[in-house]
Amino acid sequence: MKQLFFSLCVLASLQSTAQRYMTKTGTVDFVATGAIEKIEGSNKSVACLLDSKAGSLDFIIQIKSFVFEKQLMQEHFNENYMESDKFPKASFKGSVTNMTSINMAKDGDYTADVVGKLMIHGVTKDVKSTGKVIVKGGKPVLKSAFSVLLADYGIEIPGAVKDKISKDVKINVHCALDAMK
């Protein structure tokens, strides 16, 4: 009985002291609703790292990993808008400023205030957003939804379709993280 209690205590302490959580199969989706059509892309190979002690949060996104239903959309996305041969990655490097109010040892939904530098298309901007951290069984799931203006990141819309394509893009983030071994 004593041994079982000791083992449970060790297990509980190991779980509660996990500091770094990561995934390489996080999801980032985007939607741009324009007058011509809705442009949607999805990337399920997003790398994300959260250090719950330091509060640091990192994302690395391979631009060519966005997949589309239509071939032409994918080509235009990579060649005309994101120039993915020239700028193959997007990234976010920042922190969760209220990390102390998120208890990784207790299941629940927590609001996360996030600040950091978002780099898209070779342009880096300071951003501030809120998201959710859903803790279940000692593992966090990060969720966030925000918009970015294409012009802020130097992404030009060709003149012929300028008025028919949305100037802002809605982005959804969903990353289920595992404790790093």
Added chain:
Amino acid sequence: MGNKLKFTLVMLTVSIIAVIGAWKYVNKASNDFSEEAPKATYTFKEIMDKTSNDTSGLSRLVDELVAVKGVIKKVTKDSTSTTVELGDSNTSSSIICQIDSRHQASCSFLKEGQPVCIKGKMAGFNVDLDLGLGNTIQLNYCSLEKK
């Protein structure tokens, strides 16, 4: 039939063909690579070694169809997608394969620890220097290599 009517009919036919062609071009589904032969086949170790020894060689594989033989480290599923991570317990480096939605059903049995050969279009790679995530190679539009 008068010449004017003939001309009108020809123009109408050409216009209809052009519209159908344009519609098909714009709405063409993304390529399905499941029946195409890969440019090259690697073991997990062979291709991961390139992330530290031969990044220029690896860069030449971007946008190419490659097949990788490896062991499944993790399977991530949701209602619309399956993503397979190839790797092993000795390294945090891994290959992320986004399964083509048209081949979800044939990949529904995949599980951790299973040896597989997966082919997909290489989307890129990341050499990790500071985060401790290990190096990563990404493949898109993946399917199981049958051969």
